[in-house]
Amino acid sequence: MDATQLVKGVLDLAVLAVVADEDGYGYDVVRRLRAAGLDEVGDASVYGTLRRLYSAGALTSYVVPSDEGPHRKYYGINKQGRQTLELQGKTWAGFAHTMDGLLRTAGVTA
Amino acid sequence: MSDTTVIPARGDVAAYVAAVRSALADLPVEDVEDLTQGMEADLTEAVSEGSGGLVERFGTPTAYAAELRAAAGLPAAAPRRLGGGGLRARLRADHESWAANHPGLAGWARELAPLWWALRGVLVVGVPLRVMLYAGMAGALLTLGGVAASVWLGRYRRQHPDERSWRSALNAIGDVAGALLVPVAVWAWFFLLGSTSGLGQISTPPQYAPPDDTGLVSGTTSVTQIYAYDAQGRRLDDVRLFDQDGHPLSAWDSTSQTDTAVGPDRWTDAGGRTWTNVFPVVDQDSGQGWSLGPGAAEGMWHPPMSIDALVRNLGPLDPATTDGSVTEPPQDVQPPAPAPTGGATAAPTPGATAPTTTAPTSVPTNPASGATSSAPSASKG
Numbered sequence: 001m002d003a004t005q006l007v008k009g010v011l012d013l014a015v016l017a018v019v020a021d022e023d024g025y026g027y028d029v030v031r032r033l034r035a036a037g038l039d040e041v042g043d044a045s046v047y048g049t050l051r052r053l054y055s056a057g058a059l060t061s062y063v064v065p066s067d068e069g070p071h072r073k074y075y076g077i078n079k080q081g082r083q084t085l086e087l088q089g090k091t092w093a094g095f096a097h098t099m100d101g102l103l104r105t106a107g108v109t110a
Numbered sequence: 111m112s113d114t115t116v117i118p119a120r121g122d123v124a125a126y127v128a129a130v131r132s133a134l135a136d137l138p139v140e141d142v143e144d145l146t147q148g149m150e151a152d153l154t155e156a157v158s159e160g161s162g163g164l165v166e167r168f169g170t171p172t173a174y175a176a177e178l179r180a181a182a183g184l185p186a187a188a189p190r191r192l193g194g195g196g197l198r199a200r201l202r203a204d205h206e207s208w209a210a211n212h213p214g215l216a217g218w219a220r221e222l223a224p225l226w227w228a229l230r231g232v233l234v235v236g237v238p239l240r241v242m243l244y245a246g247m248a249g250a251l252l253t254l255g256g257v258a259a260s261v262w263l264g265r266y267r268r269q270h271p272d273e274r275s276w277r278s279a280l281n282a283i284g285d286v287a288g289a290l291l292v293p294v295a296v297w298a299w300f301f302l303l304g305s306t307s308g309l310g311q312i313s314t315p316p317q318y319a320p321p322d323d324t325g326l327v328s329g330t331t332s333v334t335q336i337y338a339y340d341a342q343g344r345r346l347d348d349v350r351l352f353d354q355d356g357h358p359l360s361a362w363d364s365t366s367q368t369d370t371a372v373g374p375d376r377w378t379d380a381g382g383r384t385w386t387n388v389f390p391v392v393d394q395d396s397g398q399g400w401s402l403g404p405g406a407a408e409g410m411w412h413p414p415m416s417i418d419a420l421v422r423n424l425g426p427l428d429p430a431t432t433d434g435s436v437t438e439p440p441q442d443v444q445p446p447a448p449a450p451t452g453g454a455t456a457a458p459t460p461g462a463t464a465p466t467t468t469a470p471t472s473v474p475t476n477p478a479s480g481a482t483s484s485a486p487s488a489s490k491g
Contacts, residue, residue, distance in 0.1 A: 011181070027152035043156065044174045047132050048181020055183070063147075073147050 007041050013092055014038060015049045016077065016085040019059060026050060053084040058084050058089050121220070123153050126164045129171035130178070137184060145178050163213060166348060170211055230288025231260030237291050240298070260284055326361045334361050336389035337413040338400050341420040345413070349389045358387030375376040 016098070018024065018032050030046045053059045058081035064072045077085070103109075127150045134142045157164065168174050179186060209216035233255025239249045263281040270278075326333035336359075338346040351359040390413075 025152070026149070027155050030156075038261075042177055043152070044170060044177035045181040047145060047149070047152075048178045048183075051141075051178075051182040054144070071147075072151065073144075 007038055010044070010092060011041065011045060011049050012053065013085070013088045014041075015046060015053060016058065016081055016088070019050075019075050020077045020082065020085055023074050025064075025072040025074050029075070053081070057081075122164060122209075122216070123150055123157065125206045125209045125216065126153065126168070126171055128202075129209075130175045132202075132207060133172050133175035133205075133485060134178070137179075140181075141184060145182060165211060165213070171207055211444075223268075224261060226288070227261045227264035228257050230284050230291075231257035233288050233291040233295055235258070237295060237298075260288075326359060335391050336361065338389060339417050343417045345416065345417040347390070351387050351389055359389075360387055361391055363390075 014033055014036075015029060018029050018036075021032075026047050027043070029050065030041065030043050033041050033046065050059065054061050054075065057080070060076045060078050062074055062076070064074055066072060066081065127146060130141060130149065131146055134145065137145075144167075153164070153168070169177070176186065178184075188486065209219075232253055236249075236253045239252060263277060263284060266277050267281045326336075336351065338349045340346050353359055
């Protein structure tokens with residue numbers, strides 16, 4: 001089981017977290033995810049997730065015009081998104097805690 | 111192509127994005143827009159920060175598009191329908207997808223495109239001109255004009271890739287026509303220009319030579335008269351000569367002789383057949399072959415009355431011919447009739463009166479006394 005599989009499972013949560021921290025456009029979100037340590041995440045996956053979350057109503061989007069470059073589509077989090085973020089965040093925290101317990105029992109330290 | 115220091119050009123990014131778009135062509139427009147808007151800028155930004163080619167970092171456009179779909183929760187791509195987007199859009203999408211997947215080759219193709227524009231101008235204008243056997247300065251100028259027009263069309267098309275007008279149509283027609291004419295030009299180059307009657311040259315018709323009457327040629331000089339002598343050196347008149355195929359030799363060259371020149375007197379034999387190979391050729395004025403008529407030119411050879419007789423070299427030649435050789439070959443000395451061995455040793459009996467010149471028969475050696483009586487020889491007596 002490599003990290004990509006894990007990331008795919010929690011990519012929604014990661015993206016929501018990043019966008020909740022600060023609005024961002026596609027590549028900006030990718031950059032921040034990578035900076036946080038998620039090297040394996042693919043650009044296309046992030047873009048697709050942003051779109052899906054937007055379609056699901058968890059994100060807002062707006063276009064920022066630019067003079068020298070192309071227009072950037074920014075995503076921001078809304079109320080529904082924050083609710084999803086908290087809910088999924090708690091689920092994740094509980095899951096991680098359970099996993100940690102199992103690993104401790106097996107003698108594996110994080 | 112996997113050089114990590116290569117920075118993809120902006121055109122490559124555009125091609126990549128276009129390829130991704132084409133892979134999403136079956137989706138609603140707004141979905142595609144949502145997914146790809148800003149993608150070009152993002153890709154350019156990502157590329158400028160890091161190293162490596164587009165395909166190395168982002169995968170092939172098709173894979174990228176598939177990942178977009180999956181992450182966005184959109185259905186996977188349906189099999190390509192032939193009718194989707196029209197032929198032009200499909201060709202464009204195919205080309206852009208190929209270009210994104212082969213950035214090195216695509217870069218080469220892009221750089222060499224002007225050369226193709228010039229070549230297709232030459233082909234499209236020049237080949238029809240040649241076919242019409244039109245050459246010269248005007249043709250060269252027209253061809254140059256074709257090259258200029260082709261290059262202008264190519265550049266315009268590159269600057270306005272999405273415009274659909276008579277210019278883009280003409281450009282496409284030029285591409286197709288040029289591509290079709292390439293094999294024609296290659297064929298013409300190798301097969302037509304290599305022959306003596308190439309394009310643009312007026313081929314001279316072969317000289318019509320009437321059969322037979324072209325005269326005799328010995329080496330490089332034409333032969334107009336033959337004087338023959340036999341082996342004894344005597345002159346021969348009215349000799350008929352034939353070649354190795356049985357064709358009569360004729361010294362009459364109809365292309366060079368005039369009416370006043372000496373011409374062959376055509377003989378007819380008892381059967382009514384006409385002969386032109388009778389030598390020496392008879393002078394029309396004198397009626398003889400051996401005298402040179404008044405029209406004889408200075409310096410012509412005067413044939414002698416007789417020449418030395420031939421002496422055949424002694425050697426292993428067949429002496430059977432009787433063509434008048436002066437000296438007979440030495441007669442083979444006929445060996446004397448070999449005496450029959452039987453008769454020689456046997457004492458000739460008085461009764462044996464048979465001439466010994468007859469063909470001797472083999473007589474068994476018998477005691478002399480009774481030789482003749484019991485001899486079964488039939489020739490005796």
